Amino acid sequence: MEKFKKNERVVALIKILSDNPNEVITLNRFSELLNAAKSTISEDISAARKIIECLSLGEIETIPGALGGVKYKPVLTVDQSIEFLKTLCTKLQDPNRVIPGNFIYMSDILGDADEVATIGRIFASCFKEKNADYIVTIETKGITPAIMTARAMNIPLVIARTDNRVTEGSTISVNYVSGSKKIQTMSVSKRSIKEGSKVIIIDDFMKAGSTIKGLNDLMQEFKAEVVGTGVIMSTAEPDHKVIQDYVSLLILNGVDEVTRAIDIVPGIK
Amino acid sequence: MEKFKKNERVVALIKILSDNPNEVITLNRFSELLNAAKSTISEDISAARKIIECLSLGEIETIPGALGGVKYKPVLTVDQSIEFLKTLCTKLQDPNRVIPGNFIYMSDILGDADEVATIGRIFASCFKEKNADYIVTIETKGITPAIMTARAMNIPLVIARTDNRVTEGSTISVNYVSGSKKIQTMSVSKRSIKEGSKVIIIDDFMKAGSTIKGLNDLMQEFKAEVVGTGVIMSTAEPDHKVIQDYVSLLILNGVDEVTRAIDIVPGIK
Numbered sequence A, B: 001m002e003k004f005k006k007n008e009r010v011v012a013l014i015k016i017l018s019d020n021p022n023e024v025i026t027l028n029r030f031s032e033l034l035n036a037a038k039s040t041i042s043e044d045i046s047a048a049r050k051i052i053e054c055l056s057l058g059e060i061e062t063i064p065g066a067l068g069g070v071k072y073k074p075v076l077t078v079d080q081s082i083e084f085l086k087t088l089c090t091k092l093q094d095p096n097r098v099i100p101g102n103f104i105y106m107s108d109i110l111g112d113a114d115e116v117a118t119i120g121r122i123f124a125s126c127f128k129e130k131n132a133d134y135i136v137t138i139e140t141k142g143i144t145p146a147i148m149t150a151r152a153m154n155i156p157l158v159i160a161r162t163d164n165r166v167t168e169g170s171t172i173s174v175n176y177v178s179g180s181k182k183i184q185t186m187s188v189s190k191r192s193i194k195e196g197s198k199v200i201i202i203d204d205f206m207k208a209g210s211t212i213k214g215l216n217d218l219m220q221e222f223k224a225e226v227v228g229t230g231v232i233m234s235t236a237e238p239d240h241k242v243i244q245d246y247v248s249l250l251i252l253n254g255v256d257e258v259t260r261a262i263d264i265v266p267g268i269k
Helices: A006-019 A027-034 A038-054 A078-092 A113-126 A143-153 A210-221 B006-019 B027-034 B038-054 B078-092 B113-126 B143-153 B210-221
Strands: A059-063 A069-073 A134-138 A157-160 A171-177 A183-189 A198-206 A225-235 A247-255 A262-266 B059-063 B069-073 B134-138 B157-160 B171-177 B183-189 B198-206 B225-235 B247-256 B261-266
Touching: A006 A027, A006 A038, A006 A069, A006 B006, A006 B038, A027 A038, A027 A069, A038 A059, A038 B006, A078 A113, A078 A247, A078 A262, A113 A143, A113 A225, A113 A247, A113 B143, A134 A143, A134 A210, A143 A157, A143 A198, A143 B113, A143 B143, A157 A183, A171 A210, A183 A210, A198 A210, A210 A225, B006 B027, B006 B038, B006 B069, B027 B038, B027 B069, B038 B059, B078 B113, B078 B247, B078 B261, B113 B143, B113 B225, B113 B247, B134 B143, B134 B210, B143 B157, B143 B198, B157 B183, B171 B210, B183 B210, B198 B210, B210 B225
Parallel strands: A134 A157, A134 A198, A198 A225, A225 A247, B134 B157, B134 B198, B198 B225, B225 B247
Antiparallel strands: A059 A069, A171 A183, A247 A262, B059 B069, B171 B183, B247 B261
């Protein structure tokens, strides 16, 4: 096999780490793939780390020991997150987004893969110390940010369904009061979450928090611990939510259907 | 600003390209970001291309001219795609996946962000010449592969809803016959697709194709042209689908509920 030059090895290394966020890749694997001694690979990793950290493109962590290796965390700094959220606020303040009922149209944002990838990285940065086993969301609009958070954290996504589908096998269900005050059912396939797991709930929007409360109840049925909750947007009113501990990337202070003014600010500081 | 060494610049360059698939990044932008002359950046790009192509990690394309620059396509070769799909077949043949009604449990695959990211890259490779403007899918299970395809192709995702939600604003709806022979409605926000666009439909599963036929009808209402259709899995039976032209990554030849044997093979050659 051909020998690569140093800069070629470093490129390959960063590309592979970057394509496999939060996955430990052993020096042996790099050594085989790049046809270089482990000591050489170690030096390459140092070179990669320097530039990644210098340009604030994330973090490279070295895991020592026999099962050790290196992993890449696609985290954002708080400053980078706030800068992104400010741009998002500007986009969302477009008067054309006001929908009857004081709602804001944001399906385009949730369908913009670049934006949701960044949102996923912000959530991954918020929850990086939580050692979570799963991301959990409920269909439909939370799915795109949730899968991107799952990708950044390298853990599986579990989607709660509001109907009971035959393709899910046996399910566990709970009832909850939806935003429109109707009693609805949400269910998750029985085989999807191991008992005793730690989970992070991700959703697009929260008002009083009753849907997320429902997800908490559902997780209790799985004897799973909710170690974090993240929503893209929450409303300032009602001040009292049924959920206490959550991260909201954006706070919606109000929508005026007449003047079409939207008051929205970043929720993290 | 500090000067970077060549290998540092190349690392930064590949990281940025890789984080922004299919986005043209100008030499000027790299030149500013990395504090180096454009001629130097050009050499760095050549170095990056060599290793990326040598290790089959995708393609780097140079766009000439004043608005030119460079972009990274996260495509897989046909061999890489088939190798991945074979591994996926092995996973899916696990007898525990058989669900009453001859269904296969695959929600865990659809919630595995690494797997759906690879699936998205395979679809992006299949449709890279189509110049599509949007990816379109229908809730719920097609959303994770669809957003990953959208990310790999750098185009927006539009999700058709099976209920009509107030947060979508004005919508256009069509009726369709679902897999369970019920007549259902699917709708898409009016503002989400520009008239005259080209779209690619992505979904998780296809039997007779009536849901995808519904999406085609819906796209006609937007005067949009469907330039490609990709499903993760289609059934061999019925042989006659209501959709003719599609890419199916996997072909399900049959499920035996008694012996729990699952006959599934890669659908691309």
